[in-house]
Structure formats: C-alpha cells, structure tokens
C-alpha cells in the first residue's frame with residue numbers, strides 16, 4: 001500500500017487556544033444573577049463546564065439545548081425554547097446569554113430570530129436575552145470572550161445621564177487579578193463599572209447556603225449606565241476594533257476610550273495608574289508609590305538570575321503581550337510568542353524588539369515545541385497546556401492565564417498591578433533558580449569531565 005503523506009501543519013494537535021463559545025461563557029459568569037445556554041449538542045457544554053470547573057474550582061452551570069439527530073436535520077428551535085423555559089423555571093435569572101456551537105452554526109440556526117420569537121410568545125419582550133454567535137471553527141476563545149462582552153453592552157447600554165464612573169473592560173484574567181484592579185481603583189477613590197466582574201462569582205467564599213446562582217457580578221443597571229461614564233479603559237490593546245466593547249461605547253455614545261495593556265510589569269502598571277490619574281484628576285496615593293518602589297527593588301534582586309531565561313510565552317494575545325513586555329523589562333529574553341488566535345499585532349507592538357521574536361499565530365503545541373527546541377528555550381510562561389513542553393522537552397513552566405487545570409488555585413493566581421507583578425516575577429525567578437540548581441552540576445561535569453557519573 002502506498003504511504004499516505006500527511007502535512008502536519010494542516011492539522012492541529014493540542015491547539016494553543018480553546019473553542020469560541022467557551023470564551024463567550026466567561027463574561028456571562030461575571031454578571032449578576034445571569035445564566036447561559038449553549039445551542040448545540042450536549043457534549044459541548046459538558047466539555048466547557050469541565051474546563052471552567054477545573055480552573056475556577058467552582059460549580060459551573062451551563063445550559064444546553066441538547067440538539068439531537070432530529071434537531072440537526074429539522075432545526076433546533078423547539079429544543080432551544082424548551083431549554084430557555086427550563087432555565088427560567090430552575091434559576092430565575094435576570095439575564096440569559098445564548099451562545100451557538102459548531103453544530104448550530106453549521107446548520108444555520110438564527111438565534112436572533114428564535115430569541116425574538118421566544119420573547120414575543122412568552123410576552124416578556126423586555127427580558128434581556130443576549131445572543132452571541134460563536135462558531136468555534138472560525139475563532140478562538142479570546143474572540144468569543146470579547147464578542148460576548150460587546151454583545152452584553154450592545155443589548156443593555158442605554159443613553160444615560162453623565163456620571164462620575166469610569167468603565168473598565170476586563171479581559172480574561174483571574175478573579176484575584178480582578179480584585180487587585182478593584183483595590184487599585186478603590187485606593188484612588190475612583191467610582192467604576194467593571195465589566196465583566198467574576199471576582200466573586202468565580203471565586204466565592206465558602207458558605208453553608210448554596211445558591212443556584214452565585215452572588216456578585218456586574219449589576220445590569222450599571223451596564224445600562226455605561227454610556228454616561230467619564231471614560232472607558234479597555235485593558236485590551238490587541239483586541240480588534242470590531243470586537244472592542246470600548247470602541248462600541250465610543251462610537252455609539254461618545255465615551256472617551258483609553259486602550260491600555262494589561263497592567264502587568266512596571267511600565268504597563270504605570271500606564272494604568274497614570275491614566276486613572278488623568279481621567280479622575282486625583283493624586284496617586286503614597287501606598288501605590290511604595291508598592292512601585294518594592295517592585296523596583298524586586299527587579300534589582302532578580303535581574304541577575306533572570307538574564308539566564310530564554311522564554312516562550314503563549315496563550316491569549318493580551319496576556320502574551322503583557323508578559324513579554326514584563327520579561328523584556330527584567331532581562332528575560334522572550335524568543336517565542338505563541339497564540340491560538342489569528343490576530344496578534346506583535347510587529348507593531350514591540351517596535352525594534354520584534355525582529356528578535358519568533359511569533360506563532362493560530363498555532364498548536366507540536367509546532368511550539370519544535371520552535372522552542374530550535375531556539376534553545378529554557379522557560380515556558382503560560383497556561384496548563386504548556387505541560388507538554390515540560391513533559392517532552394524538560395522546559396519548566398510558570399503557570400499564568402487560562403486554563404490552569406493541572407494545579408489548584410488558577411483563580412487565585414495574582415499577576416496584575418505592582419504587587420501582582422512582584423509575585424509573578426518571583427515565580428519566574430524561582431523557577432529559573434530551581435532549574436539551574438537542579439541541572440548545573442550534571443551539565444558542568446558533562447562539559448568538563450565527560451563520562452564521570454556525578455550522581
């Protein structure tokens with residue numbers, strides 16, 4: 001039999017991203033008393049719930065219209081309507097998000113029409129059903145996330161009176177990171193609307209009373225009033241305009257937009273704090289100046305070790321950008337940047353540094369491993385999927401981002417702000433030290449006394 005030649009670059013093995021509706025679910029989990037339903041087959045919602053439950057270590061409820069063969073051939077409208085009835089009965093939510101899966105998109109389900117019809121039939125026209133088309137074969141979870149945030153605003157925001165609040169658009173970061181951003185805002189005495197805010201819903205304190213929907217999340221009334229805010233800060237410089245919630249608020253309601261990188265690292269956190277100062281006219285409290293000084297001290301302590309790091313940074317574009325910038329500030333040499341998304345404007349973002357970086361978009365871990373070997377990478381920074389780099393190449397992994405499913409505490413990893421950056425830098429430096437201390441004797445003896453067993 002003739003050998004079949006398969007071009008491995010035309011297939012994906014362990015992709016460096018997850019599917020689009022999975023990213024779209026997360027913002028809904030950061031709204032008060034909200035539920036979400038996936039229009040498609042049941043396995044999709046099971047897979048997504050599992051991933052999220054492992055990362056956040058919280059119960060994750062996601063409805064499914066459970067499309068079967070009949071629904072696939074004749075349309076799944078009835079299934080979706082039944083699913084919505086059940087969700088209203090069981091959870092009594094204030095808002096429901098409807099996301100599509102590959103199957104629903106492939107058979108051409110029109111969720112806008114179905115949801116409109118549903119609300120008319122049940123005589124509940126004012127109920128917020130937020131539809132988000134998320135064909136997983138077209139984009140990654142990152143695009144799903146921002147599209148969901150934009151659709152939530154598009155559905156709820158209304159022309160409102162001017163107020164003193166600042167809108168903050170939050171990318172997919174940990175609940176601990178969101179809490180740190182809130183601490184900074186409160187420290188500067190700035191009124192805010194954070195969207196989404198899953199700092200409490202996805203990392204809830206233990207109580208004896210189990211509620212079907214967790215407490216916390218952005219209030220729907222606050223989202224309605226976002227058009228009256230003083231400004232929007234979107235922590236998303238890699239987000240394309242058509243997915244940008246901040247751009248929508250600017251274009252539709254004239255809310256001034258500041259697009260900033262995630263505040264990880266000295267320069268990025270400075271930008272965040274100084275922008276808050278500019279918008280509010282308030283002084284930066286002494287507390288943050290001290291934290292900044294401690295970060296500088298941490299950078300001095302660790303730079304001599306960090307200079308030995310040759311890193312691959314992978315995951316969602318926004319995080320990859322912020323982490324790479326932090327590496328460059330601290331002497332770590334980022335060599336490979338990888339994301340599963342199509343759009344990563346690295347060329348424009350790193351200026352002169354770009355020529356030293358190997359950028360992989362829409363990539364998978366087979367390709368990342370291969371490039372890491374070529375570039376002598378000795379440090380991986382990203383989510384749990386990077387475990388393949390450790391298992392197969394012995395490259396140690398500093399875990400950050402989503403998903404963290406092979407360790408506990410993904411929801412508690414703090415990396416933003418001056419304080420978060422200190423913790424993040426310490427994690428990197430200690431990983432490099434551990435790697436060096438557990439390897440240097442054998443590599444030295446191998447170099448100078450080949451053949452002598454040093455164990």
Ligand code: SF4
Pocket residue numbers: 019020021043044047100101102103136137
């Ligand atoms: S890739 Fe498509 S089929 Fe697979 S879980 Fe995601 S939506 Fe479902």
